[in-house]
Amino acid sequence: MNHLSNHTAVKEIVVNGKDIAVYSSPKQYKQQLMSLINNADKRIYITALYLQDDEAGREVLHALYQAKQNNPSLDVKVFVDFHRAQRGLIGEQESLGNRALYLKLAEEYQHDIAIYGVAVKRKELFGVLHLKGMVFDDTLFYTGASINDIYLQQHERYRLDRYSAISSEALANSFCQFLDSNFVDSGYAPLLNQPELPTLAEQKKNVVSLKALLKRSNYEVDNTIHSTVLHEQITIQPLVGYGRRGNKLNRTVRQLVQQSEKTLTIFTPYFNLPPVLARDVIKALKRGVSITLIVGDKTANDFYIADEESFSTIGIVPYIYEMLLKRFIKRYQRFIDNGLLNVHLWKHEGNSFHLKGLIADERFHLLTGSNLNPRAWSLDLENGLLLDDVSKQLQEKFTEEVLGILVQTSKINHYSDIESVDDYPEKPHKLLNRIRVTQIDRVLKKFL
Template sequence: MWRLRGRSRPLTGLESLARFPVQAELVRTLSGPDEFRETLFARIAGAAKRVLIAALYLQDDDAGREVLSALYAAKAARPGLQIAVFVDWHRAQRGLIGKGASAGNAALYADMAQRFGPGVPIYGVPVQTRELMGVMHLKGFVIDDAVLYSGASLNDVYLHRHQRYRLDRYHLVENRPLADSLAALMSQVLRPNPAVGFLDSAVRAKTGALRGAIGRLRRTLASSAYGVTSEPIGNGEVGITPLLGFGARRNQLNTVILQLIQRAERRLVLYTPYFNLPGPVRLAIEERLKRRCHVTIVLGDKTANDFYMPPEEPFTAICALPYLYESNLRRFCKAHQKAIDQGLLDLHLWRHDNHSFHLKGLLVDDDYALITGSNINPRAWRLDLENGLLIHDPQSRLIEQHWVELERILAHTRRLEHHQALEAADTYPLPVQRLLKRLARTRADRLVNQVL
């Protein structure tokens, strides 16, 4: 592992980043949640050496239990198989937002371990003493010498069980050095850290007792990065750089996101599920528009937000979030109406029946792509532990895959022609109107945008 120290951002540009050369045909964009699910289970069933999983959560539902059962079955068939699952410590020990008190997903982990024995350890990673102030948002499945990367977590809706799906992006990369690099962060940085504890046990440490260890973990993460031994990109190859991001300073992932936007000359595509852009990202996009770069932003309609609740359902404060994001979008659209009219700015709202939207990442011109779990919002920018894979494609070997993926996504979108095409705030459900007015009156909406 190598570490970042000193200045708040690297002195070198994108072209100087260390990268793994990967044959382009070994990088594949999967078609959707069904192929993602099928690939995940097939790879686990066929794993010979290791299965290391990083996700925000592994849910106590049908899909989550299916994943755990597959891991236990793989371990029983091949006892020497290395298995480890890393999820957020806090998220695993609470129930769903808006539901009653619960022991959370950790109760499932402990029950499965008691019934099937050891061999599938599940580690909780606390990046802060409270979930509100930051979560373990790393993503990626290392299975033998392959990396299956998606922003998805593991539950029914992400794996398209029971007629509903939450759309994400899904990529499979066959490359041992890249797999080793992602595995090393989990095995050598997270797993041995005193703050990282077992969740598959009925007896777990109290978060309060870990306060000092969590602080030390945060300092370790703020200075850590994925190990990369750079080699030149050969004919038919792309370069892939794994990126780690944590905290407001010395955050390599954030720095690369800004550099990607700033280097866009002809076209920039941004995927984000929650329209709440960090200030530096918004300013960088505005600068691209001034330079007449074509910018496409793909985001979910408020009804495709995972926090959306139909007006006829009981109201809780969390239900106001999709409306808050839409208010952000309305202001952005109004401020950039001229660019929309000129065709320089395309805002695409995704909506498909009762499904939801969770895409993240960037496409820049024809030679760079970022796949990431970062929502590219202030919370991801400053509070959460994030990662991503930067693909440098100077020979445009993957460009067709990227545009096929984009076209497939845009098939369920509408272009926002004018801010008045969005629902007006005074037509929102009354509880939402009251809450948003109260937040605006106290300027608490700015604080809410920073942490949600």
């Protein structure tokens, strides 16, 4: 595999191995995030599904405001999902959600920052802002993590993700330009830390216009630095994925699997591969590619409810994912038996797992927030970075990351190693039987 084939010419950003740092823990994530905020001189652009009104979220938001007070010329913009920012956590009563905090802090500080609410669909169920990437001056800090207590391990519990910092003015400019042109200059993403929001009619028009804009949007790249000797460099393609058709991120994921030759590592927190991607994986196994699948155990799912007394319908989600994984392994047990398919389930005490991405032939690294499931494939607005490391400068860094992740995993040798429906507690057992009887699982799978 010399290069991933593309139907259109793609501009790439060139960096060296020393420009990329890989981190491995939520505590390092928080340490880097706070350091980058405190040391930013010209711009801070943060994109996340949500910035939570909890201890860690308040700490980060106060740090952003304080950075602005210390340096009023600092350009501070935060982009979060419009719907998610205006509701409480699942199971909580109706409230202003995180927006209440945004409004409160806007009144406390002299110099304001901008917090934009991005609605990629009219309802959260049908799609959310799932873009990742935070820009601090000329550094892009890329992680699938949002900002709250568990992602930053503010207390004991944590949610593990992947974290990379890339020093590149061209890459940072590309991310900022995309956010400005699509959400700020367009006027389609209202400010959440100002009292007035668009009316329902106005917001409906915003969503329609934004969807049309996003379907033709890409990351713009200044290609003037492309004269470097590429075989000694690392190239980076920033990719956007939105909708079923013309989705460059989805196409790149498929190409990585289709063109892999020796090894492929896939990270996904929720096992529910889109059918076309599942077929690509099977074809890769059949041609002899060794595939390592690293998935979160059902107990490491953020929807998992350990206490059966407080079990609610949403708690069925991790069990559905486990059923799908067991079904997949049972069907392709022969590839585990011959050593080509290696499935590792991550589980560490009461913590959760949120890793995504692919590594192909120890050369191509896809950093992404995409869960590689039908929802990410067709509903949410996603992005990613494809790193082509021809000379394998990054191999040691990413190998160390993977080995650290595997420490908390158990290897599945047979499909019977995974629990069956009959092994589940009474409430999820009964609910799953009802779902299977009514075939609702077919519908659920499209949104999970």
